[in-house]
Amino acid sequence: MMRRTRRDPGREQDGDAGNASDAMFSALLEDSAEDLYENAPCGYLSTMLDGKIARINGTLLSWLGYSREELVGRRRFTDLLTVGGKLHHETHFAPLLRMRGEIGGVALELSGADGACLPVLVSSVVKTGSDGQPLLIRTTIFDARDRRAYERELLRARQEADVDRARLRRLATTLQRTLLPPTLPSVPGLEIAVHYRIASHDQVGGDFYDVFPLAGGRWGFFLGDVCGKGATAAALTSLARYTMRSAAIHDPDPVAVLGNLNTVMNQEYHSDDPRFCTVIFGVLVVEGTSCLITFASGGHPPALLLRADGTAEYRFTPGGQLVGILPGARFVAGSVRLGPGDAMVLYTDGLTEARPGAGRERYGEEALEDFAFGLAPTSARKSVESVSALLDTFGDGLDDDTAVLAFSVPAPEGL
Amino acid sequence: MAELTATVHTCAGGHLLVLAGDLDFRHTPYLREVLEELELGPGQQLVFDLSALTFCDSSGITVLVVARNRALAAHAGVALAALPDQVARIFAVAGLDQVFSLYPSVEAAAEAWTRSAG
Numbered sequence: 001m002m003r004r005t006r007r008d009p010g011r012e013q014d015g016d017a018g019n020a021s022d023a024m025f026s027a028l029l030e031d032s033a034e035d036l037y038e039n040a041p042c043g044y045l046s047t048m049l050d051g052k053i054a055r056i057n058g059t060l061l062s063w064l065g066y067s068r069e070e071l072v073g074r075r076r077f078t079d080l081l082t083v084g085g086k087l088h089h090e091t092h093f094a095p096l097l098r099m100r101g102e103i104g105g106v107a108l109e110l111s112g113a114d115g116a117c118l119p120v121l122v123s124s125v126v127k128t129g130s131d132g133q134p135l136l137i138r139t140t141i142f143d144a145r146d147r148r149a150y151e152r153e154l155l156r157a158r159q160e161a162d163v164d165r166a167r168l169r170r171l172a173t174t175l176q177r178t179l180l181p182p183t184l185p186s187v188p189g190l191e192i193a194v195h196y197r198i199a200s201h202d203q204v205g206g207d208f209y210d211v212f213p214l215a216g217g218r219w220g221f222f223l224g225d226v227c228g229k230g231a232t233a234a235a236l237t238s239l240a241r242y243t244m245r246s247a248a249i250h251d252p253d254p255v256a257v258l259g260n261l262n263t264v265m266n267q268e269y270h271s272d273d274p275r276f277c278t279v280i281f282g283v284l285v286v287e288g289t290s291c292l293i294t295f296a297s298g299g300h301p302p303a304l305l306l307r308a309d310g311t312a313e314y315r316f317t318p319g320g321q322l323v324g325i326l327p328g329a330r331f332v333a334g335s336v337r338l339g340p341g342d343a344m345v346l347y348t349d350g351l352t353e354a355r356p357g358a359g360r361e362r363y364g365e366e367a368l369e370d371f372a373f374g375l376a377p378t379s380a381r382k383s384v385e386s387v388s389a390l391l392d393t394f395g396d397g398l399d400d401d402t403a404v405l406a407f408s409v410p411a412p413e414g415l
Numbered sequence: 416m417a418e419l420t421a422t423v424h425t426c427a428g429g430h431l432l433v434l435a436g437d438l439d440f441r442h443t444p445y446l447r448e449v450l451e452e453l454e455l456g457p458g459q460q461l462v463f464d465l466s467a468l469t470f471c472d473s474s475g476i477t478v479l480v481v482a483r484n485r486a487l488a489a490h491a492g493v494a495l496a497a498l499p500d501q502v503a504r505i506f507a508v509a510g511l512d513q514v515f516s517l518y519p520s521v522e523a524a525a526e527a528w529t530r531s532a533g
Contacts, residue, residue, distance in 0.1 A: 227473040271484035274477055278509065299509035321510030325480055330513070353472060362470065365504075 043120075043141035049134055051076035060141060065113035077139065082109040082117055093122070097137070101126045107144060119148040169201050176204050179237045184211045187219055189286035190407055193384035197391050197402045199350060205401025206233035206277070207348045208241055212248075217285060220248045220257075223405045224279030224300060224323075225348040236275050239268065240323075244281055254281045254296035258323060258331040262298070265324030276324035280317075280346055284407065289340050291409050296333040298323035301349050301365070304372045306383060308341025308411060312372035314365070315344070341377050341411035350402030351387070356394040363394070380406035417469045418442070421449045428528065429459035429491065431521060435467035438475035446478050450485075457490040460528045464521050466497035471505055483515065492516070494524040 037044060043060030047053055053071050061068060064080065071080075078086050085108040097103045104123040112118055124139040176198065184192050192211060199205060206226035214220050222244055226236040240261060247260040258281055269275040280303060282295025295303075299322035302314040319332035338344060347368075354363045375386050387404045417435075419442035424431040430453050438446065455461055461482065471479075479495070486493045496518045498506060506512050518524035 225473070227477055271488070272481060274480050274484065276473075276477070276480075278473070299511075301508055318507075319510065319513075321513060322476070326514060329510070349472075 042143075043139075045077065045139040045141060047077045047137045047139065049136065051078055053077060054136060063112070063118060063143065064110060065116075070113075077137075080110050082111045085109045085111075093124075097124050097126065101128075101134075110141070119144040121147070165202075172202060172204050173198075175234050179204075179208055179234060179241065181210050181212075185213060185219075187211070187284075187286065189289070189409065190284070190291055191380040191410055193380040193406045195384045195388045195391075195402075195404045197350070197388070197398065199398050199401050200229075203229045204231070204234040204237075205229055205350075206237050207350065207401045207403035208237045209346075209403050209405045210241060210245065211405075212245060214248060214252050214283065218252065219284050220245070220252055220281070221284065221405070221407075222279055222281040223346040223348065223403055224277050224298075225350075225401075225403075226277040227275060229400075232275070236265075236277065239264065240277050240279065244279075248281075248283075252283050254283060254294060254333045255331045257281045258296050258298045258320070259329075262323045262329045262331075263327075266327050269324065274325055276322045278349075279323055286409075289409065289412075291338045291407065292335060293338065293344060293407070294333055294335040296320055296331045298329070298331060299325075301347065301352060303336075304345040304347070304368070305336065306343040306345065306372055306376035306378055308339060308377045310376050312369060312376045314369060338407065338409045340409050343376075343378055343380055343383055343406055343408035345372070345380075345383050345387070345404065345406045347387070347404045348400075348402055350398060350400035351391070351404070353400060354391075354394045354398045354402075356397040360397070363397075377411070378408070379410070380408035383408070419445060421446055423449065423453065425453075428525070429455065429461055431462045431464060433464040433467070437470040438468055438478070439470060439472040440474040443474045443478045446475075447481070450478070450482050455486050455489045455491040459489075460492040460494060460524075461486050462494045462496055462521060462524045462528075464496050465502060466499065468499060468502050471502050476509060476511065479511075479515070492528060494518055494528065496521045496524040 038058040044057040046055040053075055078089055093106055102125040106122050108122050110118040110120055121142040121144045124137050126134045127136050129135050209223040211221040226233050243261050243264045244257055247257045278300040279298045280295055280300045282293050284291055284293045297317035297320035302316045305315050306312045317334045321329040352363055352365050375383055384404050384406050417437040419436040422433040483493045494516045497520050
């Protein structure tokens with residue numbers, strides 16, 4: 001009940017206005033308890049202990065579409081529930097009410113005279129007599145259609161988010177695929193194998209590779225990794241790929257190609273948001289039963305050489321700087337000749353920076369060299385399969401995408 | 416997995432930033448914030464003490480390069496001191512040993528700076 005317990009002292013002087021507002025309050029307070037019960041903005045229901053309806057208010061009758069005579073003394077509360085509601089009432093609502101003497105905010109569904117379903121929130125208390133014996137059950141019922149609509153809306157939004165997520169994954173995978181060549185060319189006298197491992201299906205990683213023909217029976221190749229992930233990394237990957245491929249047509253010298261890429265990337269990005277990549281670019285030519293590979297590294301992890309004699313070593317290309325980080329970065333070319341049974345493996349640092357095992361130690365270059373020693377002598381295809389199997393064992397220790405590209409000169413028959 | 420801590424000591428000559436832990440993509444946003452609050456004037460020096468750094472990935476390198484670019488734009492200097500072997504290897508592969516001034520210790524970096532300033 002609303003009651004003014006304190007008067008605003010400032011109002012004392014204009015007594016007329018104060019009296020007028022008091023009169024309005026009295027008019028409102030004349031609202032009878034009976035009228036309030038009948039036309040309250042919620043349903044009221046009193047039932048006997050056996051569930052039979054003893055009293056019901058007008059609001060609930062109008063929601064359900066029944067007349068008072070159809071219900072009072074004739075029907076039980078459970079008769080007003082849908083099948084699902086009845087079940088819930090019997091198994092949860094009624095036992096809890098008996099046990100605690102009250103229960104609040106339970107979602108049930110009422111079934112109207114026309115069969116329409118009305119979602120409601122129900123609260124009940126057991127009224128007891130002076131001797132503590134239960135007499136009847138008082139129930140208030142709130143219309144929960146708005147709330148149910150809200151829940152449906154939440155569910156729909158969630159379903160939409162799931163669809164968006166799936167779409168994003170498809171987009172990332174598609175984008176990733178466009179950044180890699182669909183198939184590698186077949187180079188006579190050389191075995192080539194490649195493997196790409198995606199670390200996250202939601203984000204495009206920044207690894208890239210390619211092998212493509214050049215004039216005079218030579219072939220260009222590259223494998224690299226741009227810093228960062230996501231859309232910016234994808235854009236940078238495209239830039240790197242196409243810049244190197246077109247630069248190589250004019251001048252395939254590895255130092256010139258990396259210098260060209262470095263200039264393009266420096267023009268594209270700024271000093272506060274530097275974007276760079278690590279990459280090995282090379283040119284290879286098959287000469288009889290050997291392959292001469294000339295290559296330069298721009299800050300990229302060293303290539304692995306797996307020799308026919310069973311040894312393995314890193315092939316460092318000292319002096320090469322990250323591409324795109326400095327105007328006028330320096331690059332130095334080196335060369336290696338693969339004989340029959342020799343293989344060269346290029347990889348990105350997703351492999352060496354992975355954290356397999358419980359200790360979460362990084363895999364590291366030493367472990368990779370030992371692993372390579374165990375593989376040699378091998379072929380391009382077999383070494384890539386072995387690295388792929390190694391990546392399988394890393395599980396969720398793989399943080400970053402990993403690309404592996406390998407070349408080998410086939411060993412003579414019978415060896 | 417090592418967290419990254421960055422401790423700043425400021426003196427008249429500039430700032431000494433002591434980094435400990437993994438400088439990888441998980442922690443670079445934090446280091447960027449620390450660096451943005453450092454003011455560098457002409458002739459001052461920013462020295463990174465990396466003796467307790469356990470790892471540095473490409474995003475870590477990016478932050479160091481940004482710090483270098485900002486310092487150079489302010490006509491200040493940058494030096495990296497006391498690189499652990501593993502980090503020195505990463506820097507050598509990336510060619511960063513030619514981009515940054517590297518010193519075996521913080522004292523050596525400070526001394527070189529004092530000499531060139533004097």
